Amino acid sequence: MxxxxxxxxxxxxxxxxxxxxxxxxxxxxxxxxxxxxxxxxxxxxxxxxxxxVGRCESCRTLTEETVCSLCKSTRRDASLLCIVEMPADVFALEQSGTFSGKYFVLMGKLSPLDGIGPKELGLEQLAHRFAVGEIDEVIIATNPTMEGEATAHYIAEMAKQHKLKVSRIAHGVPLGGELEFIDGGTLAHALASRREI
Amino acid sequence: MxxxxxxxxxxxxxxxxxxxxxxxxxxxxxxxxxxxxxxxxxxxxxxxxxxxVGRCESCRTLTEETVCSLCKSTRRDASLLCIVEMPADVFALEQSGTFSGKYFVLMGKLSPLDGIGPKELGLEQLAHRFAVGEIDEVIIATNPTMEGEATAHYIAEMAKQHKLKVSRIAHGVPLGGELEFIDGGTLAHALASRREI
The missing domain is CATH 1.10.8.420 (RecR Domain 1)
Known part of the structure; x- marks a missing residue:
């Protein structure tokens, strides 16, 4: 037509x-x-x-520069490294305005069935950054999916080998969310991760 | 970011x-x-x-050819002309598979406030086609909006001046539509245009 x-x-x-x-x-x-x-x-x-557009040499995010503006910034705390799956996750975290460290973008998650292993996620490069000693603390912010959790676990083990402090972002009921409408998995997680007040 | x-x-x-x-x-x-x-x-x-991509010289639809494939076709009834607002309307009518005449695409509707008059809709060109005598019947299929109805009325007057048979497509309850969910305007139209059975 x-x-x-x-x-x-x-x-x-x-x-x-x-x-x-x-x-x-x-x-x-x-x-x-x-x-x-x-x-x-x-x-x-x-x-x-x-x-x-290619990858940032330092954090692997998408950028047309050799090193992206966040990695270049001297105003950000280089001892704190947040690990995320995708560039959109960096954007979401930056929007929250509460993180002032640096990022490392995996550009995916461990998924052996799709042929995505440590090499594809740049974990050798990450291990090198752990080794040089600039980083004190690692925050793992991969998604709370099966693959995201496996990736988080793998990276946590790597960081521990370098005696770094490792944490995982909290998962639970989102602010403004109503318990009635939250799925069971999230509620189970929220109960298990309860904090004394 | x-x-x-x-x-x-x-x-x-x-x-x-x-x-x-x-x-x-x-x-x-x-x-x-x-x-x-x-x-x-x-x-x-x-x-x-x-x-x-420009306009078809004959029916004004979008095409990169001088004359579009529908206008060029010798298998279509040149004595029957269907007038629509947009190229997407031609596509919708062709999908129905029940029309075998030719089309004329206004690329808009009369809307004096937006500066769209008869000239912008190519009505001079349409009058010329009415005048050469190839067309016997004109079917006006502009949308049933205020401007669409005004456009239909204007074109109907033009066609009558050339003693052509003019009709307007029917408006009413769509097939599969439930009366309960049809708006009042459509129902009023469906009642007014009722046909004896």
Whole structure:
């Protein structure tokens, strides 16, 4: 029904997460009808980002710089290292505004079935950072999934070998959450990790 | 938090309809982490489509050809013309598989406040097509909104001046729709347009 170039654009838009055939069609037509300059800007941004963005040499997050701005910053506490799975986790933690240490981004989690082992997560590089002695404390903030917990456990063992203080972020009932609507696993965790007041 | 190129990509993704800051961030990171080839293909498709796609000379729909495939087709009934607002409407009608005439795409609707008059909708071109005498019947399928109805009325008057048969698609309760959940306006229309059985 649509001409080849429009069909190709609709098909290409489906690489975006959460975009099905209907949304892709709506996006393609709206861009062509009303916002061609925006579409060209998007095309340019995609090309530039794909060409130039790589990994930070120090924390492995996505960046076009050799070392990312957080790693370069001298105002952050280099003795405190927070380990997360993805760049979006760094963003979420920074939004909370309560962490002033440095980050290490695994870009995934241990998942042997998918062929993701310690090497793919840069754990050799992490072990090297543990060894040089700049870090005093490691906070592990991987997600509370099966793989996330396994990854946390593996990294905790590594850190202990270097006699570092290791902690895991707390899991439990989120602020503003109502007990009635919280899943059983989270409640069990919240009970087991209760703190005396 | 993100490096300049990544922030620029996130910002650029917001030209897509229905994409807010959170989704744009998720899309940008997912493309950079997992699907750079898809991202480059999307950039290429956007550029190509913006450069080459224009309007069909005959029906005004979006296409990179001079005359679109539906207008070129000799298997379609040229005496029957269906008038719609947008290219997506052509797609929806073709999906229904019950219309075998030709289309005319207004690319909008009369909306004086937004500066959209008969000229912007190509109504001169439409009048010319009415005048050459190829068309016998006109079906007006603009949306049942205030502006859509005004546009339908305007075009119906034009067609009548050329002594053409004019009809408007039916509006009422959609198939599978439950009366309980249909809005009052639609029900009023369905009652007023009732047919004897």
């Amino acid at each position: 649509y001409s080849p170039l429009i069909s190709q654009l609709i098909e290409s838009l489906r690489v975006l997460p959460g975009v099905g055939p209907k949304s892709a069609q709506r996006m393609a037509l709206q861009l062509l009808e009303r916002n061609q300059s925006g579409a060209l800007r998007l095309a340019g941004a995609l090309t530039q980002a794909c060409e130039k | 993100y490096s300049p190129l990544i922030s620029q990509l996130i910002e650029s993704l917001r030209v897509l309809p229905g994409v807010g800051p959170k989704s744009a961030q998720r899309m940008a990171l997912q493309l950079l982490e997992r699907n750079q080839s898809g991202a480059l293909r999307l950039a290429g498709a956007l550029t190509q489509a913006c450069e080459k």
